[in-house]
Amino acid sequence: xxxxTLKDGSRDGQLVVVSRDLAQAHYATxxxxxxxxxxxxxxxxxxxxxxLSDALNAGRTHHAFPLDPQQCLAPLPRxxxxxxxxxxxxxxxxxxxxxxxxxxxxxxxxxGACADIAAGSTAMEMDFGAGLAVITGDIAAASTPxxxxxxxxxxxxxxxxxxxxxxxRERAAGLGPLLSRPATAxxxxxxxxxxxxxxxxxxxxxxxxxxxxxGRKFGLCDGVAGMPWGFGELIAHAACTRPVRAGSIVCSxxxxxxxxxxxxxxxESARGFSSMQAKRRAEAQEAGQASTGYLQPGxxxxxxxxxxxxxxxxxxxxxAVAEAAPWPQ
Amino acid sequence: xxxxTLKDGSRDGQLVVVSRDLAQAHYATxxxxxxxxxxxxxxxxxxxxxxLSDALNAGRTHHAFPLDPQQCLAPLPRxxxxxxxxxxxxxxxxxxxxxxxxxxxxxxxxxGACADIAAGSTAMEMDFGAGLAVITGDIAAASTPxxxxxxxxxxxxxxxxxxxxxxxRERAAGLGPLLSRPATAxxxxxxxxxxxxxxxxxxxxxxxxxxxxxGRKFGLCDGVAGMPWGFGELIAHAACTRPVRAGSIVCSxxxxxxxxxxxxxxxESARGFSSMQAKRRAEAQEAGQASTGYLQPGxxxxxxxxxxxxxxxxxxxxxAVAEAAPWPQ
Numbered sequence: 001x002x003x004x005t006l007k008d009g010s011r012d013g014q015l016v017v018v019s020r021d022l023a024q025a026h027y028a029t030x031x032x033x034x035x036x037x038x039x040x041x042x043x044x045x046x047x048x049x050x051x052l053s054d055a056l057n058a059g060r061t062h063h064a065f066p067l068d069p070q071q072c073l074a075p076l077p078r079x080x081x082x083x084x085x086x087x088x089x090x091x092x093x094x095x096x097x098x099x100x101x102x103x104x105x106x107x108x109x110x111x112g113a114c115a116d117i118a119a120g121s122t123a124m125e126m127d128f129g130a131g132l133a134v135i136t137g138d139i140a141a142a143s144t145p146x147x148x149x150x151x152x153x154x155x156x157x158x159x160x161x162x163x164x165x166x167x168x169r170e171r172a173a174g175l176g177p178l179l180s181r182p183a184t185a186x187x188x189x190x191x192x193x194x195x196x197x198x199x200x201x202x203x204x205x206x207x208x209x210x211x212x213x214x215g216r217k218f219g220l221c222d223g224v225a226g227m228p229w230g231f232g233e234l235i236a237h238a239a240c241t242r243p244v245r246a247g248s249i250v251c252s253x254x255x256x257x258x259x260x261x262x263x264x265x266x267x268e269s270a271r272g273f274s275s276m277q278a279k280r281r282a283e284a285q286e287a288g289q290a291s292t293g294y295l296q297p298g299x300x301x302x303x304x305x306x307x308x309x310x311x312x313x314x315x316x317x318x319x320a321v322a323e324a325a326p327w328p329q
Numbered sequence: 330x331x332x333x334t335l336k337d338g339s340r341d342g343q344l345v346v347v348s349r350d351l352a353q354a355h356y357a358t359x360x361x362x363x364x365x366x367x368x369x370x371x372x373x374x375x376x377x378x379x380x381l382s383d384a385l386n387a388g389r390t391h392h393a394f395p396l397d398p399q400q401c402l403a404p405l406p407r408x409x410x411x412x413x414x415x416x417x418x419x420x421x422x423x424x425x426x427x428x429x430x431x432x433x434x435x436x437x438x439x440x441g442a443c444a445d446i447a448a449g450s451t452a453m454e455m456d457f458g459a460g461l462a463v464i465t466g467d468i469a470a471a472s473t474p475x476x477x478x479x480x481x482x483x484x485x486x487x488x489x490x491x492x493x494x495x496x497x498r499e500r501a502a503g504l505g506p507l508l509s510r511p512a513t514a515x516x517x518x519x520x521x522x523x524x525x526x527x528x529x530x531x532x533x534x535x536x537x538x539x540x541x542x543x544g545r546k547f548g549l550c551d552g553v554a555g556m557p558w559g560f561g562e563l564i565a566h567a568a569c570t571r572p573v574r575a576g577s578i579v580c581s582x583x584x585x586x587x588x589x590x591x592x593x594x595x596x597e598s599a600r601g602f603s604s605m606q607a608k609r610r611a612e613a614q615e616a617g618q619a620s621t622g623y624l625q626p627g628x629x630x631x632x633x634x635x636x637x638x639x640x641x642x643x644x645x646x647x648x649a650v651a652e653a654a655p656w657p658q
Contacts, residue, residue, distance in 0.1 A: 011369065011574075040340065078409045078574075079409065080407045080408065080409060080435075080436045080437035080438075081435045081436060081437040083507075086504060101502055101504055102504070102507055103433075103504050103505055103507065104432075104433040104434060104435060104505065104506075104507055105433060106409075106410045106433060106571075106573075107409045107410060107436065108409035108410040108573065108574035108576070108577055109409075109571075109572065109574050124570070163570060166570070170503075170505075171503035171504075172503065173430055173503075174499075174500035174501065174502075174503055174504075174505070175415060175430055175431070175432050175500075175503075175505045176432055176433065176503070176504045176505020176506070176507075177433075177505070178412075178431055178432065178433055178505075178567065179566075179567075179569045179570045180570075182570045182571040183571060237508075238507065238508075240508045241453070241492060241495070241508045241509075241511045242435075242438075242511040242512060243438065244437065245340075245407075245437035245438050247437070248437055
């Protein structure tokens with residue numbers, strides 16, 4: 001099934017079930033109002049939502065209405081935990097210890113798929129990061145990657161926004177990102193694994209993530225070759241020393257591309273880039289210096305993943321960089 | 330007023346108002362069930378809770394019952410954001426840029442004041458960290474420290490648990506703490522600023538935090554000299570590039586002590602240590618090597634802060650290190 005959360009003036013919004021073709025939505029009222037509730041008691045709520053989903057897809061509901069992605073909050077608008085695999089700074093660190101580098105992000109305000117990006121000062125070098133994310137149920141401490149994968153409830157697209165000018169300082173201080181990660185945006189819809197069919201490949205999504213900037217192709221990123229670790233490994237790593245609770249979000253970070261340090265020799269199908277930084281690195285390698293800049297006011301980003309039939313799976317992230325606002329509010 | 334959250338089998342527990350002497354509690358049912366609700370609409374809920382608090386302190390309620398700290402969850406059992414000032418690794422990094430070093434922690438499962446500490450493997454070097462924490466309302470992006478301080482709603486004690494053996498690796502990788510911060514525990518009770526009276530000193534608490542280990546004094550830490558930055562500075566720093574939302578927890582981290590790098594010349598009143606690492610550093614400075622170990626199964630920790638009248642302000646954190654459990658569950 002496919003789930004989304006619609007704006008209703010509250011911080012957590014209203015849960016809706018969305019039809020497979022993303023055209024229709026139906027409030028889940030009477031089952032659950034908020035996605036967090038569902039994640040805390042998945043075995044109880046999921047079958048009821050699945051029944052509603054089946055009825056919606058069969059045209060058997062009477063109160064369906066057209067889905068407007070502009071009205072979508074993030075599927076989970078607030079999360080008690082949001083983790084991201086950090087991009088590796090070099091091949092050397094990527095290889096270190098055979099363990100994913102992961103960081104903790106704020107979970108207090110996720111962005112919806114069509115939310116404006118506050119440019120802040122352009123001197124801060126705002127960048128996007130095109131990737132995937134999962135939402136988990138309860139994961140026991142010291143779970144294996146296979147056990148962790150059993151706890152994955154939903155998959156969605158994620159745009160991890162970064163302020164690159166602040167990132168280096170935070171890394172050098174050994175602190176992980178704080179000021180350099182102002183927000184993360186998610187696709188309108190989150191889907192259960194069965195919606196992905198054979199494309200759900202042991203913790204990775206075997207499909208291409210299309211990234212566009214101002215109407216031009218920027219990247220066609222590979223959901224398998226672009227993820228050096230699958231979601232099972234990422235979640236199990238986070239659960240090494242403690243349980244990970246229901247409603248935790250785990251983001252892949254920007255998918256690695258052919259020019260990135262991790263995907264060399266593995267990503268022939270990946271073309272283009274999942275972030276401006278990745279493109280800048282490739283330019284620097286080829287030409288000695290980067291010619292691409294960072295995000296500017298007025299820029300429009302688009303991210304979408306299509307299934308083998310060509311239909312959009314999660315809906316599109318489509319965000320404009322706001323002109324005025326000096327800071328995200 | 331003083332607030333606590335009692336176990337009721339749910340993840341978020343039941344909000345209670347607690348009498349000033351910590352002896353009596355009264356369910357806030359009819360006003361709000363969960364503290365997060367209150368934080369999201371403080372102006373609406375706080376006056377109603379204050380009325381209940383006044384009635385409880387005057388002995389005018391009919392359904393008060395004795396407060397049992399064993400039945401307390403953390404005042405805010407789950408948080409959408411939990412930040413901590415990181416201990417500085419050296420005087421050099423402490424002085425860098427005149428800015429606090431802060432890290433993002435998981436908010437999905439806070440420990441109650443009497444919750445056992447899972448020892449994990451002793452090879453992981455489990456340490457405690459005695460400090461204070463505040464819970465915020467909504468803080469606008471780019472707030473000044475004074476504006477940020479206006480958004481502080483509640484103050485409590487915090488015991489930041491660390492796995493020191495994992496910390497160095499995570500710092501070296503530039504990632505910030507993830508596996509090395511398995512959990513944070515909080516005092517039974519969180520209090521509004523008026524409960525602190527003159528001891529609330531512009532974002533610091535001008536009182537001593539008593540730390541005991543196995544019935545012996547371990548530290549008497551100074552809430553002013555031990556905090557190189559006040560809570561206004563810490564919150565404003567976190568809000569540099571984005572808003573900080575209602576229900577965010579900001580922890581001081583272990584209060585600096587006289588032997589620590591930050592408090593030299595400022596902390597004559599601080600005696601002893603707020604973590605085993607701080608004691609080990611002092612031993613290493615004096616004797617060339619540390620003689621104190623890390624936490625062991627069976628150890629019992631105690632942290633308490635008393636007001637000028639000698640009464641406990643927040644109740645005590647009193648945690649035993651569990652014998653068996655290999656991992657926190």
